[in-house]
Amino acid sequence: MSEITLTIDNKTVKAREGMTIFEAAKNAGINIPTLCHHEKLKPYTACRICTVEIEERGRITLDTACSCPVENNMVVRTRSENIDNIRKTLLELMLSHAPDAPTLVELAKEYGADKNRFEKEPMFCILCGLCVRYCNEVKKKHALAFVERGTKREISFIPEIAAKECWDCKECFPLCPTEYLQATYVLMRALIDAPASNSNPGE
Amino acid sequence: MDIKRVDQIIEKYQGKDSALIQILLEIQNENHWLPKEALEKVSECLQVPLSKVMNTATFHKTFSLIPEGQHEIHICNGSSCHVRGAQRIIDTVVQATGTLPGETDENLRYSLKTTTCMGCCAAGPVMMVDGGYHNNMEPEKAEEIIKQSDKG
């Protein structure tokens, strides 16, 4: 694979063809915040927190670093007034669902996000999809699904599969930025018959 | 729904996973809703995870995962009908049937849906009850039609 040279935050960065801006930046020690990204999963581009400015052939565009492939002579800016404003607003929108989630609170400090800017709706889930995607792509058990669309979109356990698979797995739990996942699982378990198990439910 | 019919529909599309939406559409059109057994059968025969079938079935507007009521009511709330007062028709019908858009009432009498454009804008506001079109709707007319449908 051929070598690519690009600039990220005024720093010359070498990357391989096929890498994303996020990967190239990470290798060069440049941090770009993400929420829905995971190295074992395909880029999902849902949270939009990793949005960066890209200058190419005289044009400036905005795109997600986790998905955008590097190209020669690309000039990338990971911080700017515009980028910071975007991240601040996105965080404020997410904080309206999960105002106390540690991951969000930490990022909020960095970008000056106000958890009270928008009207609260305690859904807790920010639909990063890490749980669904991890179960589909890594564990390949498909115990979780996205359901509905638009503002009604949710994640949901498939009870028949979850009853068999999740008790001894739970690898997705630490991925959840708001701990909504754990709460949902406990609720679901309370509603279905648990399979024969030596462990105590609810742990 | 006769599960054999689901098998036949799947066979018509040679069990291809790319035909998932087309298969669900045919089941929906025949049965007016998608029972859980049908979704499980489709998942099994197409070798598509049930999570994906559920995602597709809940994502696309055409599908209903709850049984339809005896009377299917569709009210157009496209831009043109909206400008001509469709919201008042919707409010009247919600009152008359005790059902919200997208739902079936608990007695399984009415299923109410709003659509985004039935394509008869010249005759709007438009309401369809059990496949029959009613044009140039007004709240009183709508209420009367609902009353009549219950008698018929």
Next chain:
Amino acid sequence: MPILKSVFELEELRKKILSDKDRNIPCIAICGGTGCHNQGNQRLVQAFLNEVKIKKLQPRIHIRETGCQGFCEQGPMAVIFPQKICYVKVTVEDVPEIVAGVNNNKIIERLLYTNPSTGEKIIHEDDIPFYKNQTRFIGGDFNKIDPNSIEDYLATGGYSAFVKVLQMMTPEQVIGEVKKSNIRGRSGNGFAAGRKWEACLKAEAETKYIICNCHEGDPGAFVDRRMLEANPHGVIEGMLIGAFAMKATEGFIFVGDEFPLTVHNTETAIKQAEEFGLLGKNILGSELSFTVKVTIDGGNYVCGESTALTASMEGRVGEPIAKYDHATEHGLWAKPTDLNNLQTWANIPFILRKGADEYIKTGTERSKGTRSFSLSGAIRNTGIVEAPMGMPFRKIVYDIGGGPREGRKIKALQVGGPMGGFIPENQLDITVDFDELTKAGLTLGPGLIAIDDNACIVDMVKYFFAFLSNESCGKCTPCREGLRQMIKIMNRITEGKGKKADLELLEAIAKVQKSAALCALGKGASNTLLSALKNFREEFEAHIESKQCPAGVCKMPLPAAN
């Protein structure tokens, strides 16, 4: 019908059809588009057939059920050929008199269209202002064609453009004509179709796909589906020409689920084309092999977006994804794919038949040909309008549309659907032109909704947000969460609980949506808001500051007694 194995055989068949059809036999063409269909036109057609049978007039009077004839407000319509006498709002009770009139060459005055401005009765369709002011390159022949009859299409010159292409042109030459015509994407994005075709031809692959996007999710837009329903062969011919030019092997016509008549007519036409050898292997003895299928969509607006459309066709859920290569290289099932809107395809036979030089005589410097719209809302004449590029919207609203309904005034024209905007009445001199509309922050979409002084612009924006929040796939934060919060704010404003800071907050969310959303739906979600704030800010301010809805639409609380 044996398969036609050569261009010669096709032309012989055309000659036979034209000579069989006695062009002077009266023909009663009854509108059978979805709109009239839903008003019970089947009973009307049956009544005509029965009447002609009873009076034993069958060999002398022909009954033809056509697709949409365009003047929906006056439907059901019956047009009498060859004179094109136009009867409007025809009922079953009128049938015996009409048939007798046709037989005796008598015109029935009471069924003629009355010009509301002059009181004049108009006999011929082409003299009716609604039609007279249009330029009907594509729609003009709809009342001569029964959509379920390939013979009718052949009689009007159908498939002659394809024959010309097959016999006299190379793929490069066809693309040259398409580029010269500068036909731009009729979905509203205005992208030059010729460039897409060229890129698709260059892609080397054994399998290539072309897609006709007839999804038409904009509420209040029904023109694409009506055009397909009225003349499906016209679209098939366009796709055949495209298949020849791009060396494509399979075509798909992507249609929304709620239009059974459109699907029925299209599938019938495909079957007929196959029977006649115009689709399949070695078409008319050439090297071109091409098939077309109808694919029905699960009904979601977002599936009109190209990556969501492709996902939906591949059996995946119809969500947009980030894409970094062009569909013309890796599209449907990773094969080179060309996707064009229905209207773009419908224009192709006309362009190739007349030639690009003729086509570009109509239009403006950078927007050529005609654009078909569905015109509806608070207007006198609802229907399908085909306007030349460059026509002022004012002419469409008043001369073609007949202006506002009795006692009302036009406030604005909504264009571009839920991601479009408003043209206020005093700016209606803006012309039908891709670039002029882009300059004004609008899109040249297919639906035109007339809004009168009875409507509240704030309510309309709220309506569009509700639509988009339900139709959004919900994947990305700025679109989903942005719309969620915007709806809360709009609800507050329309319930008399709006605050001064609300407008700033809406604009702040809009800015982030435009910059950071994943797809065009998210990026365009706030377009109607921004257009409304630009042109009707005072309505928002009245709702917020005076707690009043000037149009009386929003249910505001009564002011407290002093």
